[in-house]
Amino acid sequence: MSTIFMSKKEIPVRYEYDVVILGGGTAGAIAGIAAAREGAKALIVERYGCLGGSQTMALVTPIMPEGMKEGNAESSISKEIRLRLQAKGFAHKYDGNNSSWFDTEMLKVELEELAIENGCDLLYHTSFVDAVMDEQKIKAIIVTNKAGLEAITAKQFIDCTGDGDLAVLVGAGYTKGNQNGKNQSVSLRFEMVGVDMNRFGEFLEQGGQADGYTRPPLLSTYRGNLSKTLDRVLEEKCKEGYVTEQDIHYVQLFSMPGNPTAISFNCPELGDSKNAIDPIYMTKKSIEGKQSIVRLATCFQKFIPGFENSSIGQIAPMLGVRESRNIVTEYQLGIDDVMNYTKYPDAIAMSDYEIDIHGAKDEALTQKSYNKSLPLNEQYFTIPYRSLIVKGIDNLLVAGRCAGFDFYVQSTVRVQHTCRYMGEAVGIGAAIGAKENKAANQVDGAIVREKMITYGSDLR
Numbered sequence: 001m002s003t004i005f006m007s008k009k010e011i012p013v014r015y016e017y018d019v020v021i022l023g024g025g026t027a028g029a030i031a032g033i034a035a036a037r038e039g040a041k042a043l044i045v046e047r048y049g050c051l052g053g054s055q056t057m058a059l060v061t062p063i064m065p066e067g068m069k070e071g072n073a074e075s076s077i078s079k080e081i082r083l084r085l086q087a088k089g090f091a092h093k094y095d096g097n098n099s100s101w102f103d104t105e106m107l108k109v110e111l112e113e114l115a116i117e118n119g120c121d122l123l124y125h126t127s128f129v130d131a132v133m134d135e136q137k138i139k140a141i142i143v144t145n146k147a148g149l150e151a152i153t154a155k156q157f158i159d160c161t162g163d164g165d166l167a168v169l170v171g172a173g174y175t176k177g178n179q180n181g182k183n184q185s186v187s188l189r190f191e192m193v194g195v196d197m198n199r200f201g202e203f204l205e206q207g208g209q210a211d212g213y214t215r216p217p218l219l220s221t222y223r224g225n226l227s228k229t230l231d232r233v234l235e236e237k238c239k240e241g242y243v244t245e246q247d248i249h250y251v252q253l254f255s256m257p258g259n260p261t262a263i264s265f266n267c268p269e270l271g272d273s274k275n276a277i278d279p280i281y282m283t284k285k286s287i288e289g290k291q292s293i294v295r296l297a298t299c300f301q302k303f304i305p306g307f308e309n310s311s312i313g314q315i316a317p318m319l320g321v322r323e324s325r326n327i328v329t330e331y332q333l334g335i336d337d338v339m340n341y342t343k344y345p346d347a348i349a350m351s352d353y354e355i356d357i358h359g360a361k362d363e364a365l366t367q368k369s370y371n372k373s374l375p376l377n378e379q380y381f382t383i384p385y386r387s388l389i390v391k392g393i394d395n396l397l398v399a400g401r402c403a404g405f406d407f408y409v410q411s412t413v414r415v416q417h418t419c420r421y422m423g424e425a426v427g428i429g430a431a432i433g434a435k436e437n438k439a440a441n442q443v444d445g446a447i448v449r450e451k452m453i454t455y456g457s458d459l460r
């Protein structure tokens, strides 16, 4: 590959903060809210025009259950968001299955309101391009937007990009993929509106689906495990050429609270890859995904009862990337820690969600390992704060799916309730560091944990 040199430029320092969070997604939005709530002057920098990341821009709903018998595994801010959405009719939480279903559009609004109420500043439509170091400390990040290049200085930085973009740029180590270097499958999600839920529910019940999720407002199903009628039609229509094997190999559907005719499709799943964040690959999958969505939508409209008058409501602007890089942190949480339910003194999250690998499965792991949370038990594993401290960089924390986990652990902690816990922990940790003039890697995780408990996070 040929290279080119970029001339040195003088860049205006437009913003100066205590804590800057790069990426306002699932973990990042919460990190900003938590840091501001803790008294820090905090800024979230986000490339899109809203908060929520994969939850809102990749249309990922619902929040998966934490897999624990007693339930109650929510960080304090996550709980507050759910309760606020629930009060307005835009979220549900179900007994016996602590998943929380929510409306992807209204989450954007609620997150923004909460950020503003807590005094967290937002800078949208801004991507990051570079960083300026002072030995092991990040002095500034360089961002790009309609104003050109701008510098932002801060005492503490938090990487919530999902891919560890900032950490990698400043030289942190990382791992990627399974033992063969394969990443999990990517998906492009979409929503259909104008669905007759009662008619669709009856159709699912005819196929033997009787799990209680077949009537509005609660409706969910997935191919191969629930309704035989849906499976039969999809398989028949695949043989007739309406959809491809790839289109229907993973099909999962959910209703959305507050949106009585909408169904969120967790598909099409577009195969696994060696590099889920290669821009050429991502472009290709974004094009393939839309073609697949049109085939699936047409098939549902023509052949699935309830979808006769439906249409595509939206196609996710953001490709759904389940896993890419994992940053090397002070403690890399491994599969044994999770399978042994290790409890840490600086635990900032708890869960017993399953090992959930899409594509790139590992033959050495048994079915029991994959379904570790079934049946629900009283056990849970924890995430130590040290798994969020980037190794080798003094003032950089990382949260969300790209934090310090091995490939298998990543597949369980990548779900939203754990990403939100991590966001809350790094927001508090960075704010304490800024207040006490300490680098983020000098803050005691046990104190962060205590603070989280005081705020109402479920941590045992």
Ligand SMILES: Cc1cc2nc3c(=O)[nH]c(=O)nc-3n(C[C@H](O)[C@H](O)[C@H](O)COP(=O)(O)OP(=O)(O)OC[C@H]3O[C@@H](n4cnc5c(N)ncnc54)[C@H](O)[C@@H]3O)c2cc1C
Residues within 6 Å of the ligand: 022, 023, 024, 025, 026, 027, 028, 045, 046, 047, 048, 051, 052, 053, 054, 055, 058, 060, 061, 062, 063, 064, 126, 127, 128, 160, 161, 162, 165, 186, 187, 188, 189, 266, 319, 320, 321, 322, 399, 400, 401, 402, 414, 415, 416, 417, 419
């Ligand atoms: C298809 C799919 C289905 C899933 N299903 C479920 C499910 O049903 N339930 C569940 O709980 N979890 C599910 N997950 C997992 C979960 O949604 C994600 O792992 C989680 O939301 C990731 O959170 P995050 O904060 O790490 O990243 P994100 O929420 O993706 O946030 C990253 C943010 O950083 C921003 N960003 C990235 N780079 C830059 C940059 N250079 N400059 C500025 N901003 C940047 C992005 O725009 C984004 O807002 C699913 C994931 C996928 C992909």
